[in-house]
Ligand SMILES: Nc1ncnc2c1ncn2[C@@H]1O[C@H](COP(=O)(O)OP(=O)(O)O)[C@@H](O)[C@H]1O
């Protein structure tokens with residue numbers, strides 16, 4: 001029996017706050033494709049290590065956690081967000097904090113952790129297609145993706161967006177602290193040896209600093225329709 005055709009993948013990479021998650025959710029819904037939030041896997045790994053008191057540079061122990069994450073994504077009722085259960089506990093809220101983002105960024109530099117999560121990420125590529133959100137979707141995880149977008153925005157714009165996002169959730173954050181967090185994560189994610197945050201050679205780079213959510217979505221949807229003959 002012939003092998004099924006590999007599922008089409010749209011890879012969306014970029015730094016924190018550039019709008020990847022928002023864009024990927026809209027694209028996946030519009031195309032009725034699967035969605036991979038690869039950052040959630042690194043966040044869950046960092047959180048699991050933190051909850052167990054495992055040092056974030058204990059590569060083998062953290063990689064063991066990554067390989068055996070006890071995680072469940074529970075779809076929300078109509079209009080409700082998906083809940084995320086780690087070891088049976090609902091971690092949906094804490095998963096999205098900047099603190100957890102920093103934990104994720106710290107474990108993400110470990111080669112064994114990245115290796116432990118690679119297969120699980122690639123398993124998301126199922127028919128009819130996958131929208132993949134991350135840092136290395138187009139460079140490492142899905143190098144043959146037919147469409148790769150590298151979404152950026154100025155650090156200031158990304159901090160402003162994150163500030164509004166977290167304030168709307170009732171979190172007490174300051175813009176200055178968020179800008180520092182974002183710049184620290186940008187630096188760590190782009191300067192690490194393995195799978196650094198950088199555009200793939202064949203990625204289309206899109207700066208969303210002066211673009212609204214719908215403008216970014218329409219531009220990328222048009223690219224997808226053209227490139228993938230949708
Ligand atoms: N182009 C945009 N202009 C203004 N705000 C945006 C834009 N894209 C996303 N946002 C908002 O910015 C915040 C961060 O977006 P998100 O998709 O979570 O970014 P990322 O996944 O890249 O970290 C969210 O509140 C989102 O609604």
Ligand SMILES: Nc1ccn([C@H]2C[C@H](O)[C@@H](COP(=O)(O)OP(=O)(O)O)O2)c(=O)n1
Pocket residue numbers: 014015016017021038039040042043101104105108133134135136137185189
């Ligand atoms: N494919 C990925 C996804 C995330 N990471 C790491 C680096 C990021 O700072 C953290 C958190 O990623 P996440 O996409 O959840 O963060 P943002 O939503 O962009 O703020 O995980 C990674 O190394 N590779």
